[in-house]
Amino acid sequence: MKKVYVNEEWCLGCHLCEYYCAFANSGITDMVKALKDKKINPRIQIEEGGDVCFAVSCRHCEEPLCVKGCITGAITIVDGVVSVDREKCVSCYTCILSCPYGAVMPSDEGAIQKCELCVKNAGGEPNCVKGCPNKAIVFEERG
Amino acid sequence: MNYVIIGNSTAGIGTVEGIRKHDKSGEIIIISNEKHHTYSRPLISYLLYGKTTEEKMKYRKDSFYEDNNAKLVFGNVLSIDDKKKTVNLENGESISYDKLLVGAGSKPFVPPMQGLESVKNKFTFMSLDDAKALEAIITSETRVLIIGAGLIGLKAAEGLSKRVASITVVDMATRVLPSILDEEGSKIVEEHLVKSNIKCILGTTTKELFEEKAILSNGDEINFDVLIVAVGVRPNTELVKDIGGQVNRGIQINTKCETSINDIYSAGDCTESYDITTGENKILAILPNAYMQGEVAGINMAGGNKEYTNAIPMNAMSILGLHMITAGSYDGEQIITKAENAYKKLVVRDGLLVGYIMIGEVNRAGIYTSLIRDKVQLDSVDFEVLKNKPQLIAFSKQVRMQKLGGVKNDN
Ligand SMILES: Cc1cc2nc3c(=O)[nH]c(=O)nc-3n(C[C@H](O)[C@H](O)[C@H](O)COP(=O)(O)OP(=O)(O)OC[C@H]3O[C@@H](n4cnc5c(N)ncnc54)[C@H](O)[C@@H]3O)c2cc1C
Numbered sequence: 171m172k173k174v175y176v177n178e179e180w181c182l183g184c185h186l187c188e189y190y191c192a193f194a195n196s197g198i199t200d201m202v203k204a205l206k207d208k209k210i211n212p213r214i215q216i217e218e219g220g221d222v223c224f225a226v227s228c229r230h231c232e233e234p235l236c237v238k239g240c241i242t243g244a245i246t247i248v249d250g251v252v253s254v255d256r257e258k259c260v261s262c263y264t265c266i267l268s269c270p271y272g273a274v275m276p277s278d279e280g281a282i283q284k285c286e287l288c289v290k291n292a293g294g295e296p297n298c299v300k301g302c303p304n305k306a307i308v309f310e311e312r313g
Numbered sequence: 314m315n316y317v318i319i320g321n322s323t324a325g326i327g328t329v330e331g332i333r334k335h336d337k338s339g340e341i342i343i344i345s346n347e348k349h350h351t352y353s354r355p356l357i358s359y360l361l362y363g364k365t366t367e368e369k370m371k372y373r374k375d376s377f378y379e380d381n382n383a384k385l386v387f388g389n390v391l392s393i394d395d396k397k398k399t400v401n402l403e404n405g406e407s408i409s410y411d412k413l414l415v416g417a418g419s420k421p422f423v424p425p426m427q428g429l430e431s432v433k434n435k436f437t438f439m440s441l442d443d444a445k446a447l448e449a450i451i452t453s454e455t456r457v458l459i460i461g462a463g464l465i466g467l468k469a470a471e472g473l474s475k476r477v478a479s480i481t482v483v484d485m486a487t488r489v490l491p492s493i494l495d496e497e498g499s500k501i502v503e504e505h506l507v508k509s510n511i512k513c514i515l516g517t518t519t520k521e522l523f524e525e526k527a528i529l530s531n532g533d534e535i536n537f538d539v540l541i542v543a544v545g546v547r548p549n550t551e552l553v554k555d556i557g558g559q560v561n562r563g564i565q566i567n568t569k570c571e572t573s574i575n576d577i578y579s580a581g582d583c584t585e586s587y588d589i590t591t592g593e594n595k596i597l598a599i600l601p602n603a604y605m606q607g608e609v610a611g612i613n614m615a616g617g618n619k620e621y622t623n624a625i626p627m628n629a630m631s632i633l634g635l636h637m638i639t640a641g642s643y644d645g646e647q648i649i650t651k652a653e654n655a656y657k658k659l660v661v662r663d664g665l666l667v668g669y670i671m672i673g674e675v676n677r678a679g680i681y682t683s684l685i686r687d688k689v690q691l692d693s694v695d696f697e698v699l700k701n702k703p704q705l706i707a708f709s710k711q712v713r714m715q716k717l718g719g720v721k722n723d724n
Contacts (some may be wrong), residue, residue, distance in 0.1 A: 175717065177718065180315055217705060217706045218706070219698065219706045222315075222710075224705075224717065235679075238604050239601030239604065241355045241601075242353045242372070243372045258369050262630075262679075263629040263631065263638060264601060265679075266676070267675075267678050268627075268682065269679035270687075271679070272677025272678075272679055272684075275677075
């Protein structure tokens with residue numbers, strides 16, 4: 171399955187992936203309107219320190235601990251994509267306790283959020299990857 | 314192959330999903346003495362609070378049983394006959410199995426209390442029916458007394474907090490949530506409860522109960538309309554114990570979730586797990602554990618081969634807006650950081666992270682959990698960076714490549 175992979179040596183730490191993610195998930199079609207003067211809460215997040223930086227987002231694990239541990243049944247695998255049913259989620263944060271990548275986080279609307287590979291928004295393909303200027307994240311099949 | 318599962322909750326559902334990974338056609342019968350579609354037990358407090366509905370708290374979709382070709386039977390299992398390989402129901406029916414899963418969970422423990430029988434409205438807080446019975450009786454005038462300041466007592470308090478006139482929580486222990494928090498953590502939570510108008514009377518027992526009044530060991534008198542007893546739970550081990558299966562506090566299982574009796578497996582709150590952070594067998598009454606044991610049991614029942622070897626105590630708990638995440642055990646070197654609205658303790662022993670407590674600020678806690686679960690040697694990561702906050706940059710580049718770059722781990 172195609173997933174978002176990180177080429178960390180190419181990452182510039184420009185944070186554009188975070189903005190493209192927030193835009194794709196805003197439901198707003200105009201990027202300026204979606205992002206200007208807003209504090210974004212993206213599902214992909216840059217880690218940086220020293221001369222290293224890279225983006226972290228959901229790995230869509232084959233044996234996802236967030237899915238197995240979800241107390242409500244709100245997190246499920248839909249066609250390989252680890253997906254959240256925000257109506258069912260009660261924000262207990264068992265997924266935050268469970269995810270080894272730190273890739274699940276509270277959303278601004280009450281439920282949790284995580285990368286869903288842009289399958290539920292207008293993007294269709296991960297918008298973070300489209301917006302990355304340096305191929306530091308790619309959407310492809312890897313072993 | 315014909316599979317029978319006792320219990321239609323997390324362990325049972327995990328078992329169905331485990332079986333179906335390997336066997337798409339074998340007959341599955343789930344027997345439940347709760348007459349409901351599988352629901353999420355922890356959500357009963359959220360139901361009272363209004364954060365979920367009976368529909369949304371279904372643990373799996375309406376079509377779950379159909380999708381998995383599993384039959385749900387409502388009934389109470391009285392005994393197992395491991396010679397004839399049948400389970401016997403209260404209604405006289407007996408159902409035969411090739412492989413059996415006991416996922417019977419636990420029951421509330423109600424200790425003997427002087428005068429308890431004279432209390433008019435008394436409840437435990439374990440099931441959807443408990444929540445519905447409470448729902449039917451409470452009004453904005455109701456005064457609630459909860460005995461027990463553990464997870465279940467406090468979740469009951471939260472669930473009722475916006476619905477009733479007053480809530481008092483009494484516990485013999487001198488602090489709240491003693492099973493998952495340290496003293497400092499308990500103090501933070503207690504202050505938060507008090508701010509939220511939940512009265513806590515700790516280090517105190519109920520001396521005598523009357524129809525609508527309790528006299529406490531400190532002499533206090535508390536008038537109440539509804540009493541909730543939430544002092545603890547006991548695993549349902551009898552079905553296995555009665556036929557000579559190994560039972561300690563919980564049902565004994567091996568890493569494949571087999572009991573000591575042929576073709577009988579067990580999972581969830583009725584079992585004991587091996588806690589890798591202490592090296593002890595103990596009951597880990599948490600939902601993720603129940604699911605993962607059930608899934609492993611199911612895979613093995615269906616002829617697959619899977620072991621569950623890294624159980625740890627862990628809890629994500631929130632109470633009226635205050636989030637806390639805890640894992641592992643707290644015996645070892647303690648590294649404490651405090652900030653305005655956050656408290657964090659990391660516990661290190663023998664070069665490993667063995668436990669942590671995070672209150673207020675819980676982002677990315679799972680990175681710490683993975684260090685415990687995977688027994689990551691702390692000298693292989695930048696622990697100074699991790700002390701600051703959980704982050705993957707603390708791992709070596711090679712490990713990051715495995716985690717994020719799809720590079721296979723050759724070990
Ligand atoms: C109020 C509350 C809040 C909780 N919050 C959390 C939380 O936030 N996070 C967390 O991880 N865990 C939480 N838990 C614990 C969690 O609910 C359990 O760990 C989980 O439900 C265990 O699942 P199980 O399948 O092992 O057992 P159970 O959920 O107890 O299910 C066992 C089922 O078997 C049935 N049964 C038993 N004996 C028989 C029989 N003889 N015949 C037929 N049926 C039988 C029972 O009626 C029951 O339906 C909470 C529990 C409660 C009560």
